[in-house]
Amino acid sequence: MHEVGIISAMLKTLERVMAEEELTHIEKVVLEVGELSGAVPRYMEECFPAAIYKNPFEYLKMEIEVIPGRIRSLDCDCEFPAGEDEFRCPECGSDKIKPSGGTEFIIKDIYGD
Numbered sequence: 107m108h109e110v111g112i113i114s115a116m117l118k119t120l121e122r123v124m125a126e127e128e129l130t131h132i133e134k135v136v137l138e139v140g141e142l143s144g145a146v147p148r149y150m151e152e153c154f155p156a157a158i159y160k161n162p163f164e165y166l167k168m169e170i171e172v173i174p175g176r177i178r179s180l181d182c183d184c185e186f187p188a189g190e191d192e193f194r195c196p197e198c199g200s201d202k203i204k205p206s207g208g209t210e211f212i213i214k215d216i217y218g219d
């Protein structure tokens with residue numbers, strides 16, 4: 107599970123933002139996590155309590171907005187939603203595809219003072 111690493115990197119970013127914005131604490135962070143970003147929101151929520159246990163972010167709330175994955179066919183240029191394990195274009199059957207959406211991992215909002 108590399109979500110532990112993702113969360114600690116996210117907390118490091120928050121530390122930097124706190125210093126830059128001169129915040130004394132951050133109450134809530136809102137993340138946008140694409141289905142194709144490589145981070146699994148469910149795992150992130152599972153390891154979040156351990157990641158903030160007894161550190162400056164102990165009372166931080168994390169909210170995750172999931173962005174649906176989109177795939178584009180390089181052969182017919184159609185776009186379709188990323189399915190569970192559908193790695194072929196439903197229109198032309200091509201396996202030359204690439205993600206066209208849902209790859210983001212963004213800190214969208216930070217609530218603090």
Ligand SMILES: [Zn+2]
Pocket residue numbers: 179180181182183184195196197198199200
């Ligand atoms: Zn196609």
